[in-house]
Amino acid sequence: MAGNNTVILLIEDNPDHVLLIKEALAVNNIINEIRVVEDGEEALDYLFRRGQYADPQMSPRPTLIILDIKLPKMDGQEVLKTIKSDPGLKDIPIIVLTTTTQEEEIIKSFKNGANSYVTKPIDPQEFFDKIKNLKVYWMITNSLPRKV
Secondary structure (H helix, E strand, O other): OOOOOOEEEEEOOOHHHHHHHHHHHHHHHOOOEEEEEOOHHHHHHHHHOOHHHOOOOOOOOOOEEEEOOOOOOOOHHHHHHHHHOOOOOOOOOEEEEEOOOOHHHHHHHHHOOOOEEEEOOOOHHHHHHHHHHHHHHHHHHOOOOOOO
């Protein structure tokens, strides 16, 4: 399934985390296009092709979404609920990737439709390794729908 047609949408506002995630996803010489949006509103503009993302070339449908919960403008939980309640988007797998380890937040994420919940380690090498392992599972081991 991995290849040029595989688009990962990364919804993350921390530039250091974006860099680490992109580097970790780039390992193993598997090519994935990574699109980055920095807040909840921009994420929904991308997914619903509004504003600067109205052109489908600017907003190819993601095969996988990596979502931070703590986002500016619109909370990640609201983004998650909106995506999973839309018939055209609900089948896109979403990995919640966040610093929050609170049980209530984990439960809320799964109730809102998350497919996976992963906490961000503080140590950069652990963070890198965790993302690399996520990629191996979600992009190589797991079978993702090309388009639903």
